[in-house]
Amino acid sequence: MSEHLHLLHILHELQQKHRYISEASICEVAAQLSLPVSQVRAVVAFYAFFYSTPCGHYHILFSNCTSCGYRAGGTDLLRLLSQKLSVNIGQTRKDEQVSIDETSCIGMCDHGPSLLINGVPLVHVDAEKIEQMAALIEADKPLNEWPSAWFHVKDHIYKRGLLLDSSLSAGDGLRAMLTRGREGTLTEIIQSKLRGRGGAGFSTGLKWRLCQQAAGEAHYVVCNADEGEPGTFKDRMLLQQHADALCEGMTICAYVIGAYQGFIYLRGEYRYLLPHLQATLMHRRKLGLLGTAILGQTGLEFDIDIVVGAGAYICGEESALIESLEEKPGIPRSRPPFPVTHGYLGQPTVVNNVETLIAATHIAYKGSAWFTAVGTPASTGSKLLSISGDCAAAGIYEYPFGVTIQQILEECGADNAQAVQVGGPAGTLLDQTAFHRQIAFEDVGTGGSFMIFNQERDILTIIHQFATFFAHESCGFCTPCRVGTILLKQGLDKIMIGQGARNDMAELQRVSELVRRYSHCGLGHTAANSILDGLQHFPQAFEQQLTQYDYTARFELNAALQEARQLTRHDGKEAHLEQGQD
Amino acid sequence: MTHKPKLKLATTSLAGCFGCHMSFLDMDERLIELLEHIEFDRSPFTDIKQLDHCDIGLIEGGVCNAENVHVLRTYRANCRILVAVGACAINGGVPALRNHFSLKECLEEAYVKTPDMINPHIPDDPELPLLLNKVYPVHEVVKIDYFLPGCPPSADTFYRFLSELIEGKEPQIGKVELRYD
Numbered sequence: 001m002s003e004h005l006h007l008l009h010i011l012h013e014l015q016q017k018h019r020y021i022s023e024a025s026i027c028e029v030a031a032q033l034s035l036p037v038s039q040v041r042a043v044v045a046f047y048a049f050f051y052s053t054p055c056g057h058y059h060i061l062f063s064n065c066t067s068c069g070y071r072a073g074g075t076d077l078l079r080l081l082s083q084k085l086s087v088n089i090g091q092t093r094k095d096e097q098v099s100i101d102e103t104s105c106i107g108m109c110d111h112g113p114s115l116l117i118n119g120v121p122l123v124h125v126d127a128e129k130i131e132q133m134a135a136l137i138e139a140d141k142p143l144n145e146w147p148s149a150w151f152h153v154k155d156h157i158y159k160r161g162l163l164l165d166s167s168l169s170a171g172d173g174l175r176a177m178l179t180r181g182r183e184g185t186l187t188e189i190i191q192s193k194l195r196g197r198g199g200a201g202f203s204t205g206l207k208w209r210l211c212q213q214a215a216g217e218a219h220y221v222v223c224n225a226d227e228g229e230p231g232t233f234k235d236r237m238l239l240q241q242h243a244d245a246l247c248e249g250m251t252i253c254a255y256v257i258g259a260y261q262g263f264i265y266l267r268g269e270y271r272y273l274l275p276h277l278q279a280t281l282m283h284r285r286k287l288g289l290l291g292t293a294i295l296g297q298t299g300l301e302f303d304i305d306i307v308v309g310a311g312a313y314i315c316g317e318e319s320a321l322i323e324s325l326e327e328k329p330g331i332p333r334s335r336p337p338f339p340v341t342h343g344y345l346g347q348p349t350v351v352n353n354v355e356t357l358i359a360a361t362h363i364a365y366k367g368s369a370w371f372t373a374v375g376t377p378a379s380t381g382s383k384l385l386s387i388s389g390d391c392a393a394a395g396i397y398e399y400p401f402g403v404t405i406q407q408i409l410e411e412c413g414a415d416n417a418q419a420v421q422v423g424g425p426a427g428t429l430l431d432q433t434a435f436h437r438q439i440a441f442e443d444v445g446t447g448g449s450f451m452i453f454n455q456e457r458d459i460l461t462i463i464h465q466f467a468t469f470f471a472h473e474s475c476g477f478c479t480p481c482r483v484g485t486i487l488l489k490q491g492l493d494k495i496m497i498g499q500g501a502r503n504d505m506a507e508l509q510r511v512s513e514l515v516r517r518y519s520h521c522g523l524g525h526t527a528a529n530s531i532l533d534g535l536q537h538f539p540q541a542f543e544q545q546l547t548q549y550d551y552t553a554r555f556e557l558n559a560a561l562q563e564a565r566q567l568t569r570h571d572g573k574e575a576h577l578e579q580g581q582d
Numbered sequence: 583m584t585h586k587p588k589l590k591l592a593t594t595s596l597a598g599c600f601g602c603h604m605s606f607l608d609m610d611e612r613l614i615e616l617l618e619h620i621e622f623d624r625s626p627f628t629d630i631k632q633l634d635h636c637d638i639g640l641i642e643g644g645v646c647n648a649e650n651v652h653v654l655r656t657y658r659a660n661c662r663i664l665v666a667v668g669a670c671a672i673n674g675g676v677p678a679l680r681n682h683f684s685l686k687e688c689l690e691e692a693y694v695k696t697p698d699m700i701n702p703h704i705p706d707d708p709e710l711p712l713l714l715n716k717v718y719p720v721h722e723v724v725k726i727d728y729f730l731p732g733c734p735p736s737a738d739t740f741y742r743f744l745s746e747l748i749e750g751k752e753p754q755i756g757k758v759e760l761r762y763d
Contacts, residue, residue, distance in 0.1 A: 503725055551658075551724060551725050553722060553723045554718075554721075554722040554723075555718065555722060557651065557714075557723070559715075560714040560715045560716065560718075561648060561712050561714060561715075562715070563684065563685045563686065563715045564685060564712040564713045564714070564715070565712065567685065567686060567689060567704050567706070568704065568705075568706035568710075568712065569706060570706065570708060570712065574648075574708075574712075575648070575712055577648055577651055581655050581658065581659070581724065
């Protein structure tokens with residue numbers, strides 16, 4: 001399959017060209033790809049970066065992440081820009097010059113408040129830059145005439161370890177693989193005890209073994225580069241700086257499991273990395289490291305296509321990612337069967353994180369002993385952390401597994417930390433009493449996000465932001481998650497505006513447990529984590545906002561009588577209601 | 583054999599049609615058996631106006647006006663177990679169809695625009711309870727312990743639910759009551 005023919009890519013082209021995707025376009029595309037119109041329509045509706053009404057010539061999406069979001073610098077930059085440009089948030093301005101909205105974390109958490117403008121990241125936004133942006137937009141200046149420094153995404157690497165300290169030349173891992181042979185290479189991966197770096201921590205060697213053994217017409221390797229967990233940006237750096245090792249890891253996996261085709265599923269927010277990745281693939285083909293007769297070995301054949309997503313956090317879930325690869329909305333499948341036996345096109349498929357595949361390349365080259373020398377017995381090797389929030393140096397840190405939260409805080413210059421969110425909103429919220437704990441699958445696991453909150457932060461506001469994120473990103477397939485995440489957000493809304501009662505805390509607990517237990521996939525299973533952690537470790541953050549009542553109405557009772565008071569011209573004591581009841 | 587004290591039961595209908603109460607009566611001769619274990623307090627069945635402390639309160643209908651709020655809160659304050667009975671109490675039901683319009687639109691349609699009205703105006707007698715802008719489900723105003731779905735819940739549903747409470751069991755709302763069709 002060639003890249004430009006993928007449904008998501010065709011729709012992206014149309015979105016770029018017309019600033020929306022019309023019903024007529026949907027029908028044309030469906031005919032062109034011989035897909036049902038309903039499927040194309042569902043895809044357009046599902047992905048956040050496709051629109052059914054025109055966006056502005058300048059389409060601006062502010063990140064709403066706690067670390068790179070529009071409020072991360074103190075001022076509400078989203079509101080500021082919308083006021084400067086007289087545009088309503090979420091609506092295109094009448095002259096179609098500009099539209100402004102917010103989006104989930106865009107992975108620029110080490111760059112302060114950031115946004116996407118026509119899909120391109122613009123970083124370190126502040127009030128002054130907003131002023132200049134507004135002027136440039138009104139003057140209709142094309143983006144390539146804007147200050148180029150605004151678009152400069154820098155990789156801030158503050159600590160290198162096992163992986164980042166090692167250098168590899170393109171082909172080193174592959175040559176070592178050929179020397180060891182298929183079984184020898186797999187044995188090395190198994191003995192390294194490498195576990196998935198995306199967060200779940202499944203044994204990579206076992207995954208490859210299961211896939212290798214699964215019967216199918218074809219086998220596939222997929223790299224999950226849909227780094228969507230807020231606060232995570234280590235794959236952004238790896239894709240930029242270690243794309244060769246990534247492709248090599250995919251090729252090694254392909255050799256082990258017997259695959260001829262691989263895919264890199266790149267999140268839409270990282271589309272700006274696409275030319276670099278394509279150049280890497282071209283270069284490797286030229287070097288004989290991809291394509292037919294790899295390293296001159298007849299029969300050793302493998303190639304990689306890149307599929308770019310279009311704004312859907314859920315596509316980081318492997319079965320949703322595969323659905324997206326198959327040109328469908330990213331709705332998770334029922335598992336089992338797992339992708340290792342029934343993955344892409346129903347065939348055995350390995351889906352691995354970027355960091356996992358790069359680690360595999362290094363293990364293939366240096367051997368398992370090199371890898372197991374670092375880390376803990378149950379979590380071998382190192383972990384790349386994306387550190388952001390209230391610290392002196394936000395960026396990438398590579399630590400051996402087993403490092404304590406306290407040590408990390410000291411080394412990144414976070415001397416006033418109140419709490420740490422490890423593993424993103426879906427992860428674990430830790431208070432100071434837990435700072436002795438370790439980063440490891442057997443203690444505090446993480447896909448790489450590490451967000452620090454100092455004493456000045458209001459924990460409830462953060463939990464509310466996370467709840468808003470999940471309510472937005474729920475794919476809507478199952479009721480416990482679709483409805484539950486909204487109920488959780490509404491429960492927090494009520495407490496945040498000072499109308500909550502003690503019962504609302506109990507209700508948050510009850511709904512959280514329900515969402516966690518009954519949801520269809522990992523998104524729902526983890527969506528309430530920060531609320532449950534918050535209720536347990538930061539109860540005062542909730543309690544200090546509560547009214548004195550045991551129970552308060554879920555809506556503003558007295559305001560609900562306002563219209564009747566006006567219509568009947570009664571305004572005495574009888575015409576008013578108390579918000580709560582003891 | 584020691585005689586267990588009877589459970590005290592109160593019922594009321596807020597913005598409802600009394601259909602749930604009618605369905606309650608559909609328990610027919612089983613009511614006689616139930617009355618061995620239950621005595622009625624305030625309820626349209628007894629016409630008792632004053633609510634005493636009760637074990638169980640059954641609420642039919644949603645919350646459409648200020649008086650409903652007061653009645654509901656009185657039931658909550660006096661009933662150990664408060665139950666939302668039927669579609670209107672749980673979701674607002676038919677009365678909540680007015681939620682698609684503003685209160686002004688509804689009242690003008692009924693009292694001003696209707697042809698042949700004598701002295702057309704929006705009723706404003708102080709005796710009339712003030713209407714809320716929308717019809718709300720009861721659990722948005724007070725804490726509810728159990729929900730009995732149905733329009734109305736069947737006599738069997740009432741019977742099963744009350745029997746379990748009488749036996750001191752945690753009532754189970756079965757799949758039959760929760761099914762969609």
